[in-house]
Amino acid sequence: MARIFTVDEARSLMPAVLEHARAFVAVRADLAELTHDLRHAGASPLGGLPEAKGLEARMDEILSWFDAEDIEVKGVAPLLVDFPAVLGEVSVRLCWLEGETALGWYHRSDLGFPGRRALP
Structure with missing residues (x-):
């Protein structure tokens, strides 16, 4: 069964998410430039x-x-990740x-990104 995060658990992972995201964005840019050239x-x-x-x-x-942490990668350009929660x-x-610099949004699982709302 997939991990279910609390808001606090997900927010505690944000420093690592941001670190991995920065690395991913840099590599993605290098690959785009290299491929284009x-x-x-x-x-x-x-x-x-x-x-x-x-x-x-x-x-x-x-x-x-991200997969090892049970964080769902929904897109890579831009990078979009979801933490399953209730x-x-x-x-x-x-x-x-x-x-984004912090985790501040959610959406119902059945609605996806268009249903995005600010966390209460």
Whole structure:
């Protein structure tokens, strides 16, 4: 069974979430630049195919941390993660989006991102 987080438990993980998110965003940017350069110029200061494969592996490694913590990755550009939770006997996801500095949002599990609301 998937882990169910309290708001406090999810917030206690936010320093690590932010650290892994910063690393992911940096690697994602490098991979985007490297891929673009290779497609359009045939070369890149960031390397070639071996370096691209290494960046892809690093992205997978970072994302596996979220999985190991039972945090759901819902998107990677921008990075969007959900913490399964229950608020007032309703199944929800505590929701963090790349660029936010704290965990301050949730949505009902059956509504997804469009149902996003500020945490009470």
